[in-house]
Structure formats: C-alpha cells, structure tokens
Amino acid sequence: xxxxxxxxxxxxxxxxxxxxxxxxxxxxxxxxxxxxxxxxxxxxxxxxxxxxxxxxxxxxxxxxxxxxxxxxxxxxxxxxxxxxxxxxxxxxxxxxxxxxxxxxxxxxxxxxxxxxxxxxxxxxxxxxxxxxxxxxxxxxxxxxxxxxxxxxxxxxxxxxxxxxxxxxxxxxxxxxxxxxxxxxxxxxxxxxxxxxxxxxxxxxxxxxxxxxxxxxxxxxxxxxxxxxxxxxxxxxxxxxxxxxxxxxxxxxxxxxxxxxxxxxxxxxxxxxxxxxxxxxxxxxxxxxxxxxxxxxxxxxxxxxxxxxxxxxxxxxxxxxxxxxxxxxxxxxxxxxxxxxxxxxxxxxxxxxxxxxxxxxxxxxxxxxxxxxxxxxxxxxxxxxxxxxxxxxxxxxxxxxxxx
Amino acid sequence: xxxxxxxxxxxxxxxxxxxxxxxxxxxxxxxxxxxxxxxxxxxxxxxxxxxxxxxxxxxxxxxxxxxxxxxxxxxxxxxxxxxxxxxxxxxxxxxxxxxxxxxxxxxxxxxxxxxxxxxxxxxxxxxxxxxxxxxxxxxxxxxxxxxxxxxxxxxxxxxxxxxxxxxxxxxxxxxxxxxxxxxxxxxxxxxxxxxxxxxxxxxxxxxxxxxxxxxxxxxxxxxxxxxxxxxxxxxxxxxxxxxxxxxxxxxxxxxxxxxxxxxxxxxxxxxxxxxxxxxxxxxxxxxxxxxxxxxxxxxxxxxxxxxxxxxxxxxxxxxxxxxxxxxxxxxxxxxxxxxxxxxxxxxxxxxxxxxxxxxxxxxxxxxxxxxxxxxxxxxxxxxxxxxxxxxxxxxxxxxxxxx
DNA sequence: CCAAGTTACTTCGCGCCTAAAAATAAGCCT
DNA sequence: AGGCTTATTTTTAGGCGCGAAGTAACTTGG
Numbered sequence: 001x002x003x004x005x006x007x008x009x010x011x012x013x014x015x016x017x018x019x020x021x022x023x024x025x026x027x028x029x030x031x032x033x034x035x036x037x038x039x040x041x042x043x044x045x046x047x048x049x050x051x052x053x054x055x056x057x058x059x060x061x062x063x064x065x066x067x068x069x070x071x072x073x074x075x076x077x078x079x080x081x082x083x084x085x086x087x088x089x090x091x092x093x094x095x096x097x098x099x100x101x102x103x104x105x106x107x108x109x110x111x112x113x114x115x116x117x118x119x120x121x122x123x124x125x126x127x128x129x130x131x132x133x134x135x136x137x138x139x140x141x142x143x144x145x146x147x148x149x150x151x152x153x154x155x156x157x158x159x160x161x162x163x164x165x166x167x168x169x170x171x172x173x174x175x176x177x178x179x180x181x182x183x184x185x186x187x188x189x190x191x192x193x194x195x196x197x198x199x200x201x202x203x204x205x206x207x208x209x210x211x212x213x214x215x216x217x218x219x220x221x222x223x224x225x226x227x228x229x230x231x232x233x234x235x236x237x238x239x240x241x242x243x244x245x246x247x248x249x250x251x252x253x254x255x256x257x258x259x260x261x262x263x264x265x266x267x268x269x270x271x272x273x274x275x276x277x278x279x280x281x282x283x284x285x286x287x288x289x290x291x292x293x294x295x296x297x298x299x300x301x302x303x304x305x306x307x308x309x310x311x312x313x314x315x316x317x318x319x320x321x322x323x324x325x326x327x328x329x330x331x332x333x334x335x336x337x338x339x340x341x342x343x344x345x346x347x348x349x350x351x352x353x354x355x356x357x358x359x360x361x362x363x364x365x366x367x368x369x370x371x372x373x374x375x376x377x378x379x380x381x382x383x384x385x386x387x388x389x390x391x392x393x394x395x396x397x398x399x400x401x402x403x
Numbered sequence: 404x405x406x407x408x409x410x411x412x413x414x415x416x417x418x419x420x421x422x423x424x425x426x427x428x429x430x431x432x433x434x435x436x437x438x439x440x441x442x443x444x445x446x447x448x449x450x451x452x453x454x455x456x457x458x459x460x461x462x463x464x465x466x467x468x469x470x471x472x473x474x475x476x477x478x479x480x481x482x483x484x485x486x487x488x489x490x491x492x493x494x495x496x497x498x499x500x501x502x503x504x505x506x507x508x509x510x511x512x513x514x515x516x517x518x519x520x521x522x523x524x525x526x527x528x529x530x531x532x533x534x535x536x537x538x539x540x541x542x543x544x545x546x547x548x549x550x551x552x553x554x555x556x557x558x559x560x561x562x563x564x565x566x567x568x569x570x571x572x573x574x575x576x577x578x579x580x581x582x583x584x585x586x587x588x589x590x591x592x593x594x595x596x597x598x599x600x601x602x603x604x605x606x607x608x609x610x611x612x613x614x615x616x617x618x619x620x621x622x623x624x625x626x627x628x629x630x631x632x633x634x635x636x637x638x639x640x641x642x643x644x645x646x647x648x649x650x651x652x653x654x655x656x657x658x659x660x661x662x663x664x665x666x667x668x669x670x671x672x673x674x675x676x677x678x679x680x681x682x683x684x685x686x687x688x689x690x691x692x693x694x695x696x697x698x699x700x701x702x703x704x705x706x707x708x709x710x711x712x713x714x715x716x717x718x719x720x721x722x723x724x725x726x727x728x729x730x731x732x733x734x735x736x737x738x739x740x741x742x743x744x745x746x747x748x749x750x751x752x753x754x755x756x757x758x759x760x761x762x763x764x765x766x767x768x769x770x771x772x773x774x775x776x777x778x779x780x781x782x783x784x785x786x787x788x789x790x791x792x793x794x795x796x797x798x799x800x801x802x803x804x805x806x
Numbered sequence: 807c808c809a810a811g812t813t814a815c816t817t818c819g820c821g822c823c824t825a826a827a828a829a830t831a832a833g834c835c836t
Numbered sequence: 837a838g839g840c841t842t843a844t845t846t847t848t849a850g851g852c853g854c855g856a857a858g859t860a861a862c863t864t865g866g
Contacts, residue, residue, distance in 0.1 A: 005442045006417050007853055008822050014409050015824085019559040021406075032843060039408045041825050046844055069842025070832040074608075153762060163762050211638035217408045225633065225727075234630075234729025238763045241726035246719040246758055249668075256759055260719075265652075316663075318647040322629075323644035324727065326637025353663055355649050359556060359566050360641045411823055411851050418853085444854050449815060472813025473861040500807060 009396070012048075015040060016392030018046055019091050020057065023077050024389055025202075030072030049075055076103055076188060082144040082388075085185070086381025087125050087131065088192065088374065091116060091167060096128030097377045100386045101385065102143075103203070106372070107132040118172045126181035143185040145384025149173065149195035149376040153238045160189035165256065166220070168175075188383035193240065194231050196371070197224025197381030200331050200384055201231075204370040209329040213321045214369070215242075217314070219288060220267040225325055242243040243267070245252020247317055265313040268292045268336035275306045284311055292336055296343055311344050322356045322364050329331030333369025341368045405516065406564065412799070415451070419444060419716040419795030422451055423460065425514035426480050427792055428605075431464040433475030452478055460484050460796050464768025472771025480504055485547040485791075486586070488535065490528055491595065491777065492553045494519060494570060494622075499531030500780045501539060504547075506606070510535040511777070517695075521575045529584035546588040548787025552598035556641045568659065569623070591786035597634050598782030599774070600627025603636075603734050605785055607773040611676065612732040616724045617772070620717070620740030622691060623670040628728055646670070649722055668716040671695045671739035678709045695739055699746055715746050718754020725759045725767050744771045 005354050018038050019105035023029055024309055029037070035045040052058045063071045079102035088095040093112040109128045113120065125148065133140055152164020160175040175187050192282040200206045206214060206226065214224040223231040223242040232239050243263035244256050250259035252270075264270050266286050276282065277293050279302060285291035318330060332341045332348065341348060347364050356364075371378065421441050426432055432440070437447040452790045455461045462481040466474040480506035491498040496515040502508055516523065528551065536543055555567025563578040578590050584772050600617035603609045609617060609629065617627040626645040628635040635642050646666035647659050655673075671691050678698055679685065682705060688694035689729035698706050721733060735744045735751065744751065752769050759767075774781065 003417060003421055005421050005853095006414050008411065008414065008824095008851090011409050011411065011414055011823060011852090011855090014406060018406055018408050030843080043826075043842070043846085044824050047824090050845085066833065066842060068834045068840070070844070072843060080573070087732050136528075157642050159805040216660065227630065232630065232728075234763070235731040236729060236763075236766050238760075239727060241729075241760055241763060242761050244857095245723040245726050247649055249650050249654070249716060249719055251652070256760065313652060316652055320648040320723075324642060325635075326639060326642040326644075327653055328638040357641075357659065360637075360639075360644060363639050408824095410825075414823090414852060445815070446817085446855075447853050449817095450853085453816090469813060469862065470864045471811070473815070475814060797816080 013392040013394050015044065016048055016052065016394065017390055018075065019045065019394060021059065021389045023075060024252040024385070028074035028076040030064065030271075032072050034075075042312065053392075054391070055372075056081075077102065077186070078391065080345055082142050083138050084144050084381045084384045085129055085346065086377035086379070087128065087148040088148060088373075088376035088380065089116075089121055089125075089148060090192075090194075090376070091151065093123045094121065094128060095374060095377050096125065097374060097381060098132035098138065099381050100332060100376075101249055101330070103378070103381070105258075105384070106138070106379075107135045109135075116167045116169075118169065118174065118177055121189055122174065122177040122181040125178050126183050129183050140184060145186040145188055145382030146183055146193065147180065147188040147190065147383035148174070148193035149380040150189060151192055153241070153287075154189050154191050156189075156233075156237045162185070162189065171314040185382060186387075188380070188387065190380065190383060191222075191237075191240075192376045192380075193222035194224045195377075196333065196375040197226065197231060197379065198382050199223075199371045199379030200333060200369055201226055201229075203378065204333075204375070205331040205367045206329060209327070211325065211327045212329040212331060213325055213327045214331045214333060215318060215321070215337060216334035217267060217332070218241075218334040218342065219269045220263045221334075223321065225321075227325070229382065245317075245320070247313060247320070262313065262317045266310055266317055271295065271306060271310045271336075274309070275303060278302045278306055289335060293338055296339060305345075307340075307344070308347070310340070310353050311347045314340070315348050316355040318348070318352045318366070319355030319361070322352065322360050326360045327364055330364055330366045331369050331373070332366065333371065335373075338369060409523040416795040417448065419451055419455065419797065422448065422791055423455065423796060426461065426478060427788070431477035433467065433477055435475050435492075437478070457795070458796070458798055459656045462770065477713065478709070482507065485545050485783045486541050486789045487547050488532055488549040489598075489780035489782070490531065490549065490551040491598075491779040491783065492519075492528075492551060492704060493595075493779070494554065497527045497531060497534055498777060498780050499528065500777060501535040501541065502781075502782060502784050506784070506788070509511055509541070510538045512538075518717055519570045519572075521572065521580055523575065523777075525557050525577065525580040525584040526610075528581050529586050532586050543587060546593055547791055548589040549581075549586055550591040550593065550598065550783030550786035551577070551581065552593060552595035552783040554595055554800045556644070557592050557594050559592075559636075559640045563590070565592065567704040589787060589790075591739070591790065592641075592785070593783065593786060594625075594643075595779045596625035597627045598786065599736065599778040600629065600634060600781075600782065601779040601785050601789075602774045602782030603627075603736060603772055604629055604632075606781065607736075607778070608734040609732060614728065614732070615734060616721075616728055616730045616742060617734045617736060618721060618724070619737035620670060620735070620743065621737040622672045623666045624720070624737075626678070626724065628724075629730075630728070632793050645720065645724065648720075648723070650716060650723070665720045669720055674698065674709060674713045674739075678706060678713070681705045681709055692738060695742055699742060708748070710743075711750070713743070714750045717743070717746045718751050718756075719758040721751070721755045721769070722758030722764070725755065725763050729763045730767055733767055733769045734772050735769065736774065736778070737783065 035042040061074040061076040078101040096109045099106040155161045162172045162174045206212045212226045216222045221243040244261045246260045247262045248260040252264040254261035256265035438445045464477040464479040466476045499512045500508045506522035558564045565575045565577045609615045615629045619625045624646040647664045649663045650665045651663040655667040657667035705734040
C-alpha cells in the first residue's frame with residue numbers, strides 16, 4: 001500500500017467515513033456506542049454525527065431506555081438521503097433495480113435480450129434506469145450512482161472498458177457508452193462475479209469475514225477474492241480468473257483454447273458436456289438449468305459418476321484457493337453452485353479437505369451462498385454506497401452529479 | 404480494509420512515515436524534492452525533516468549546487484541510527500547477517516546444522532546474533548530488530564508460531580524460544596519465501612511494481628504475492644501455498660500426500676525424481692544443486708524431455724498465478740528457478756503465455772530474480788526496517804528495546 | 807567587490823481537528 | 837422533590853498542515 005501525505009481535512013474525512021460505515025453496517029447505534037466501537041472520543045463522535053445529521057445523511061431512530069440515566073438516542077443512515085441503482089448485465093437479459101440508501105429494493109425492471117450487443121445493452125440500461133425512476137417517482141438528482149455488473153473483466157481507467165471473450169466484447173468502452181445513452185449519475189462498472197461477491201460479503205454468507213473467497217459456479221466458474229474486506233483486483237482489475245487456471249495439465253480443451261482449465265470440468269456447461277460424452281449423445285441442452293437439475297437428480301451410474309467427478313474437480317479447485325489465499329470463509333454460490341451444493345456440500349467439503357494443506361484448511365469454513373438471484377444487481381448497487389461510505393460523504397469534495 | 408479512527412497525532416505519524424519511506428527508498432533527496440514528491444507543503448516537509456534530524460533518524464548528505472540560488476541540502480536516512488539483523492533458517496544451516504539502516508551488510512555468520520531441532524535452532528540464532536555484534540562492536544541496544552526467515556508457514560499472534568511439515572515442526576513457538584535463548588531486540592518471524600520476496604521487491608527485480616508475484620523454485624516451490632506493495636498473508640498468515648495447488652488432478656503423489664501438486668512436478672526434487680524414474684534409477688542424489696546442473700546441461704533425449712516437461716508445468720503454474728492475481732511483474736527466483744531460468748526463460752515465458760488468458764498475460768513482465776544467495780536473510784532484515792518506516796519512527800510510541 | 811537576482815528553506819498566523827474536562831440534559835429511584 | 841445515573845453538548849487545550857511572508861545562501865553581471 002502506497003501511503004500518501006495527509007492533512008487535517010483527511011482526518012475529518014476519515015473519521016466521518018468510520019462513523020458512517022459503522023452506522024451503515026451495524027444498524028442503529030447511539031453516539032455512545034459509536035464512540036465505544038470506533039474509539040473516537042464521545043465529544044468527537046457527537047460533533048461529527050451532529051454534522052452528518054445537519055447534512056441529512058443521518059436520522060434519529062428512536063431511543064433506548066436506560067436504567068437510571070439519560071436514554072441514548074439511536075442514529076442511523078438516512079434511507080432517504082439518496083438512492084442507488086444496480087444493473088445486472090447477463091447473457092440473457094438485463095435487470096435494473098432501484099434501492100434506497102438502506103438497500104431496500106424499491107423497484108425492479110427485467111428486460112430480456114437475445115444478442116448481447118454493446119449499443120443495445122447501453123440503451124436498455126438507460127431505459128431501465130429511467131423506468132425504475134418514473135415508476136417510483138424518485139428524482140434522478142437523488143441517485144448517488146449506478147453500479148453495473150457485467151460478464152468478463154473490467155479495466156478501470158478514466159472510463160471503464162470491458163473485455164468479455166464469451167460474448168465477443170473486446171475492449172468495449174461501456175461506461176462511456178452508457179453515459180452517452182443518457183445515464184447521468186456516477187457510473188461504477190464492475191465484473192459481475194465481483195459485484196455478487198460484494199453482495200455476499202455485505203448481506204450474505206460472507207458477513208463478518210475479513211478474508212473470504214466467494215466461488216461462483218454457473219455455466220462457467222468465477223471467483224471473487226476478498227482480502228482485508230476489499231475485493232482483490234490486481235494491477236489492471238483483472239484478478240480472479242479462477243475458471244481458466246489449469247487443474248488437469250494437458251486435459252480437456254476449454255472454450256478459451258487452453259487444455260485442462262477448471263472451467264472445462266467444473267461449470268454447469270462442462271458437467272453437461274461430460275455427461276453427454278459419457279452417454280455418447282450430441283445434442284446440447286436448450287435449458288442448462290433444468291438439464292443440470294435432471295443430471296443431479298438422476299440415479300443412473302453414469303450421471304452419478306459425472307457428478308462425483310465434478311465434485312472432485314471443484315473441491316480441488318477450491319483447495320487451490322484455500323492454499324493460495326488462506327481465507328476464513330469460502331462461500332459457494334452461483335445457480336449451479338447452489339444446485340450442486342444443496343445436494344453435495346459435504347462431498348465438496350471433503351474433496352477440498354483431500355486436496356488442501358491441513359493447516360490452511362483448518363482455518364476455513366465452507367458455506368453455501370445466501371443471496372438470491374439478483375445478487376449481481378444488489379452487489380452492483382453497493383458500489384456507489386461503498387464509494388459514499390469510503391469518502392465519508394465529504395461535502396467539500398466536488399461532486400459530479402448534483403446531490 | 405477496516406479503516407479506523409484517526410487522531411491528529413496519527414497525521415504527524417503518517418507524514419513522518421511518508422517522508423522517511425521516500426528517503427529510504429529513493430536515496431538522498433532535498434527538502435524541496437521531498438515536498439514535491441510527497442505532496443506535503445514545503446513548510447511541513449521542513450518542519451518534519453527538522454524533527455527527524457534532531458532525533459538522529461536523518462543526516463545531511465551534501466548539497467547540490469544550483470544555477471543561481473541557494474543550493475539544496477540533501478538528506479538521507481542516517482545509516483548509523485540503528486542496525487538490523489536478518490536470519491535465514493535453512494534446512495542445512497543458519498545464516499545471521501548484520502546490516503546498518505542503509506542495508507549495508509556489516510557482518511555475516513554461517514552455521515551449519517544437520518538436524519533442524521527448534522531448541523538448537525533458537526540457540527544457534529542467539530549465538531549468531533551475539534557473534535555478529537561482537538565482531539563489529541555494535542551495541543545490542545542499537546539493534547532495531549531481528550528478522551527471521553523460516554521454512555513453512557508462520558502464524559502471527561501475540562508470538563509467532565511456526566508450522567513446517569517438511570522439517571517436522573508442528574506449532575513451534577519459535578519467537579518465544581528465540582527470546583528465551585537470549586535475543587532481546589524485537590523479533591520478526593516470517594516465512595522464508597516471503598522474506599525473499601520482500602528482498603526482491605526492495606532491491607531486486609520487483610522494484611517499482613505495486614502488484615507482483617515472486618516465484619521461488621528451489622528443492623520445492625513457493626511464492627510471495629505482493630498486492631499494492633504489501634506481501635499477502637491471508638487470514639492466518641498462511642497464504643501463498645502455491646506448491647501444493649493441484650495442477651494435474653489425479654497425478655503424481657506429492658510428499659504432502661495429495662496427488663498432482665505443482666511441487667510434485669516443478670521443484671528441483673521433483674525434476675530429479677522424474678529424471679530418475681525415466682532412467683529407472685533409484686539412487687537419490689547427494690547434492691541436488693549439482694545434480695540439477697547436470698540434468699539441465701545434459702544433452703540426452705530423456706533429460707531434455709524431463710526439463711521441457713518441467714518448463715511446461717512451471718509455465719502452467721505461473722499462468723495460474725497470472726490469471727488469479729493479475730500482477731504487473733513475475734519474478735522467477737530460487738536457486739533452481741535461476742538455474743532453469745538462465746537457460747530456459749523464454750520457454751517458461753512461452754509456456755506461461757500458452758496457459759494464461761491473453762488479457763492478464765498482456766499486462767505482465769516475467770523476469771529472473773536479481774538477489775543473491777542471502778536473499779532470505781536480507782529480506783528478513785528488511786522486516787524491522789519496514790516496521791520502522793511504517794510507524795514513522797514515532798518517538799512517542801513506547802518502544803520495547805531501548806533505542 | 808558589490809548589488810541584484812534566484813532559489814531553498816524557516817517562521818508565523820490561521821483555520822481545523824481531536825481529546826479531556828466541565829457543564830448540561832434527561833431520565834430513574836426513593 | 838431531590839438525589840443519582842448516564843448521555844450528550846460545550847468549553848478549553850494541545851496539535852497539525854498550509855499559505856504567506858520572511859530569511860539564508862548561493863550565482864551573475866557589472
């Protein structure tokens with residue numbers, strides 16, 4: 001971490017951020033509790049919360065009676081201070097959701113989309129954003145930001161650029177395009193696996209863990225690695241390409257062209273392909289989701305073998321992550337991950353134990369994901385919230401959108 | 404990152420740290436340059452450096468003539484402010500080195516050790532520390548800290564505990580033992596691969612990279628992952644067990660008991676074992692180092708095949724790291740890594756390219772390590788230095804040892 | 807040799823900041 | 837009602853970085 005110089009203003013900003021984050025994550029708290037949990041003096045906690053109340057970021061939320069003293073007044077983040085929007089760009093459609101600052105869902109729009117073309121996607125996003133706003137009567141000016149979860153990797157620079165081989169996107173300047181389609185609030189474009197990981201960390205099975213690995217098994221596989229509470233991004237925001245790590249050197253050819261990638265063994269697509277091969281059939285399923293369900297519940301020896309092998313590969317893949325990252329928690333999510341995990345979690349855990357080193361394995365807890373089907377959108381919506389919390393909502397820093 | 408409350412004192416501490424770090428890493432600088440490079444105002448840079456000069460942390464280092472103005476006075480970290488000691492606990496012996504604060508080596512002691520037994524190791528370390536001090540006449544009180552690089556993983560708690568399956572250490576409270584053997588300065592126990600990675604980052608091929616992966620190939624293989632300039636440790640400091648990630652599912656049995664670990668293919672021991680098997684010989688080499696040299700320079704088809712295969716496995720293993728961490732730089736080190744890399748770096752790079760995703764691969768530069776055989780000791784010695792720099796050498800914080 | 811010019815560094819006053827102490831608010835209990 | 841307890845606000849004190857205004861230490865050009 002390259003630390004940099006700080007001024008007295010940064011102090012205030014940081015302490016605002018600390019208080020705001022504590023209130024956001026741990027619900028209503030009194031100034032007293034805030035002082036205790038953050039380490040700030042009661043005086044400072046009081047001054048700063050007073051400021052935040054004046055600015056409309058906080059509101060009072062009742063009081064707790066005491067046993068013989070002045071009752072403590074509870075404070076919480078003002079849900080009406082602003083709104084955030086989360087967008088899930090999937091391979092079959094686009095979901096746009098509007099939340100208030102307490103992350104209560106106010107409106108949802110689903111738009112199916114056959115062919116994923118950047119211009120069409122941008123326009124659908126802009127339309128969806130307009131729709132959720134008019135449906136709820138929320139003013140565009142109250143939107144703190146729009147988070148967008150996309151497939152593929154996102155390169156962050158002055159403006160986010162998306163690379164997604166599977167849908168044929170090569171260096172698509174999506175942020176610029178969405179802006180040009182008419183979306184005004186600040187944009188936060190991020191890989192969908194990472195936004196889903198974020199959702200799992202804040203609201204799901206990752207809560208409370210500082211070091212966690214969120215494994216997402218869908219058609220393919222992905223991972224979000226959280227270190228010290230922060231999603232790991234690497235030098236150019238491309239980190240976390242777990243699906244294309246080699247796990248069977250010289251093995252099956254993956255759609256990325258390389259042999260032996262984990263994704264050639266452990267995603268829903270790979271499982272179904274291996275099943276087809278075992279049965280010498282050659283007709284790809286129309287609906288992966290129900291095909292996987294059928295495979296998982298089949299009692300045929302072939303199906304059972306395919307599933308058991310998949311569990312082995314997945315366990316080895318998870319063990320690699322455990323060895324490399326030494327997390328306290330592994331969360332297994334994604335639609336296929338949840339379907340497989342619902343039936344085979346113990347076997348997956350056992351396979352992980354077989355392949356991981358004893359010591360890091362001993363530190364980890366492996367759980368199923370607990371976020372719903374809109375986890376990508378929820379996670380995307382948390383991005384502007386995180387930005388607000390991290391900045392301490394500093395009223396002195398220039399804000400692009402007028403809120 | 405869990406940010407925490409800050410006081411006005413933390414400000415000064417942080418700015419001291421920033422200045423001190425800039426001076427340590429980028430050699431002598433004038434107050435003027437410091438002000439420009441850190442962003443601190445000239446006034447503050449001057450005040451703080453004045454303080455640091457008074458405390459003896461900095462010294463003047465000549466001046467640069469100007470073209471028509473007051474010449475700038477150069478400042479640098481005072482090499483004589485204190486000393487640091489680095490210890491390398493290897494499988495064949497213990498090396499203790501003394502450095503001044505400019506990391507100039509003042510004295511070295513090598514002590515061979517056959518059987519690596521914790522008590523004996525602790526006593527040898529204490530003896531070595533005493534020896535380098537008396538040899539140079541440096542007072543124990545001027546030693547800022549002793550860094551110790553050990554095989555295996557180090558669990559940091561109130562006192563460091565070492566787990567090293569390969570040498571039969573299971574939860575050895577090494578820090579406590581070294582202390583009891585009579586070493587007084589603050590101790591910093593860390594995994595040897597990580598200390599070597601640290602050395603490579605500060606003084607070797609990793610310089611300037613914020614995100615890097617230091618790959619160490621010796622008898623086995625290890626890695627140090629650097630994220631944002633900081634060595635990644637995970638929840639319990641066990642992160643980075645690359646050697647025991649599965650790369651050939653169901654493959655060769657590794658000494659850890661699992662099948663298909665990278666270490667069963669890519670370290671010197673594995674290469675020699677595979678060569679022996681190919682030749683149907685059964686006599687382990689007495690000296691791995693010269694045996695590997697012989698293997699690498701052999702022109703026999705069998706030797707060439709073993710080496711080429713190893714290059715492939717190693718490349719795939721590196722590609723996994725590139726995909727997962729998206730580093731800007733990969734440094735290949737370790738005695739076997741350097742030996743192999745000296746002859747086959749291009750092939751290793753090509754094998755990495757074959758297995759990595761195009762995009763993250765496009766961001767990375769793969770280089771040979773540039774630190775010498777005492778990299779582990781040098782890296783260990785940097786640990787107390789890093790602690791000093793990070794703390795801003797705050798004279799107000801209580802110090803255990805009297806310096 | 808001296809004055810003017812130039813650049814590096816210091817000093818001082820201001821506006822902020824947090825902490826500690828003191829004061830005040832708002833309940834409970836008898 | 838009065839004492840007691842606890843929460844919050846106000847006051848005061850000690851720090852900090854910055855900008856402006858000096859001051860120091862040279863070079864240059866006559």
